[in-house]
Amino acid sequence: MDSDKIMISYGDQPKKMVKELLSKAEIEKEINKDSLIALKPNLINPSRSENGATTDPELTKAIIEYLQAKDFNNIIIIEGSWVGADTEEAFAKCGYNKIAEEYDIPLYNLQQAEYTKKNVRGMEIEIADKALEVDYLINLPVLKGHCQTKVTCALKNLKGCLSDAEKRRFHKRGLHKPIAYLNEVLNQDLIVVDGIYGDLDFEEGGNPVKMNRILLAKDPVLVDSYAAELLGYSASDVEYIEIADQIGVGNKFIAESSLIEINKDQAEEIDHSSRKIKKLAAIINEKDACSACYGSLVYALKRIEERGLLSKIEDQISIGQGYKGEQIAGPGIGICCKDAEAAVLGCPPAAKNIINFLEKEYDL
Numbered sequence: 319m320d321s322d323k324i325m326i327s328y329g330d331q332p333k334k335m336v337k338e339l340l341s342k343a344e345i346e347k348e349i350n351k352d353s354l355i356a357l358k359p360n361l362i363n364p365s366r367s368e369n370g371a372t373t374d375p376e377l378t379k380a381i382i383e384y385l386q387a388k389d390f391n392n393i394i395i396i397e398g399s400w401v402g403a404d405t406e407e408a409f410a411k412c413g414y415n416k417i418a419e420e421y422d423i424p425l426y427n428l429q430q431a432e433y434t435k436k437n438v439r440g441m442e443i444e445i446a447d448k449a450l451e452v453d454y455l456i457n458l459p460v461l462k463g464h465c466q467t468k469v470t471c472a473l474k475n476l477k478g479c480l481s482d483a484e485k486r487r488f489h490k491r492g493l494h495k496p497i498a499y500l501n502e503v504l505n506q507d508l509i510v511v512d513g514i515y516g517d518l519d520f521e522e523g524g525n526p527v528k529m530n531r532i533l534l535a536k537d538p539v540l541v542d543s544y545a546a547e548l549l550g551y552s553a554s555d556v557e558y559i560e561i562a563d564q565i566g567v568g569n570k571f572i573a574e575s576s577l578i579e580i581n582k583d584q585a586e587e588i589d590h591s592s593r594k595i596k597k598l599a600a601i602i603n604e605k606d607a608c609s610a611c612y613g614s615l616v617y618a619l620k621r622i623e624e625r626g627l628l629s630k631i632e633d634q635i636s637i638g639q640g641y642k643g644e645q646i647a648g649p650g651i652g653i654c655c656k657d658a659e660a661a662v663l664g665c666p667p668a669a670k671n672i673i674n675f676l677e678k679e680y681d682l
C-alpha cells in the first residue's frame with residue numbers, strides 16, 4: 319500500500335469492511351512471517367465503542383482473523399488507558415479479554431510495564447519496552463473530537479504506550495510537541511481508523527456521532543490531517559499535526575486524489591441519542607441520509623456552534639437520499655441535494671467543506 323494514500327470503506331459492518339481493506343492493501347506482502355505484530359487500539363476508558371471513545375473490538379478481530387489466516391501467529395495487543403482509568407477494566411469492558419481468549423492473543427497492559435527513556439530532539443520520553451520491541455505496529459485509533467487538541471486520531475493514540483508518569487508530563491508540556499516527537503521514535507506501520515462511532519468533542523465519549531467509515535493508511539500525518547477535515551477543522555488548527563509534518567513524521571493531506579473510496583455508504587435510520595446532538599439536529603431536515611453524510615453535517619454544525627454563529631443559519635438544512643431530484647428551498651448537503659437552492663456536493667462531503675459552504679452562504 320502506498321504511503322500517500324488513504325483507503326476508505328463506508329458502512330457499519332466493521333469486520334467485513336476491515337478485511338476488504340486489508341485484502342486490497344495486501345498488507346501480508348510487507349510483513350515478515352516471524353515479525354512481532356502489535357495491535358494498539360484506543361481503550362482510553364472502560365466504555366463500549368458505541369459510546370464514541372474506544373476501538374470497536376470487531377475491527378481488532380478482523381485484523382487478527384486476516385493475519386492468522388495468512389499464517390502470522392506472533393500477534394499481541396498493547397494498550398495503556400488514560401491516567402485514572404484501569405486498563406484491565408478497559409480490556410474486560412471493551413471486549414478484549416474475550417478476544418484474547420478466543421484467538422489466543424496475549425494482552426499487554428502498558429500501565430504496568432517496563433519502560434525505557436528515549437531522547438527525542440532533547441526531550442526525554444518514557445515508553446513501554448513492549449511497544450519498542452514491536453516489529454510491525456498496527457495502530458487502531460478512534461476518529462473523535464478532543465477537548466484540548468481538537469482532534470485525536472493516529473498520532474495521539476500512541477500516547478497509550480507511555481507510562482502514566484509520562485502521560486502527566488505530556489500534559490505539562492502542552493501535549494502538542496511531545497505527541498509529535500513520540501511519533502518520531504515510535505513508528506506505526508499501518509493505521510486502521512475506527513470511524514464507525516466517534517465523539518463530537520470529547521475523547522472520553524458520551525456524545526457519539528455515527529460516521530460509518532473505516533480508514534486505512536500508513537502515514538499518521540496524512541490520516542490525521544484528513545481526519546481533522548472530517549471533523550470540521552484544518553490541519554493547521556491542530557498544532558501537533560503541524561509539528562509532526564515539519565519534523566518529517568509524514569506528509570499532510572492536500573489533495574482528494576489521495577483518497578481511495580472502495581464503496582459508498584447506505585441510507586439508514588439516523589439515531590441522535592445525545593442531548594448535544596439533538597440540539598444541532600433541530601435545524602436539519604433529514605430524509606434517508608447516510609450516517610457518513612449526517613455525521614459530517616453534525617460535526618460541521620458543532621464547529622459553527624462553538625464559534626457562537628449557529629443562530630446565523632436561519633434556514634433548515636436538507637440532507638439525504640430522499641431529496642434526490644427535489645427542488646429544495648434553503649441549503650442542501652451532498653450530491654443527493656444538488657437541486658437545492660444552494661448545495662455543497664460530495665458523497666459524503668467532509669465537515670470542513672460543509673463549513674466553508676455555510677460560511678459563504680450565511681456570511682459567518
Ligand code: SF4
Pocket residue numbers: 583584585606607608610611612637638639651652653654655664665666667
Ligand atoms: S450525498 Fe446522498 S448518497 Fe452520498 S453520503 Fe450523502 S446522503 Fe448518502
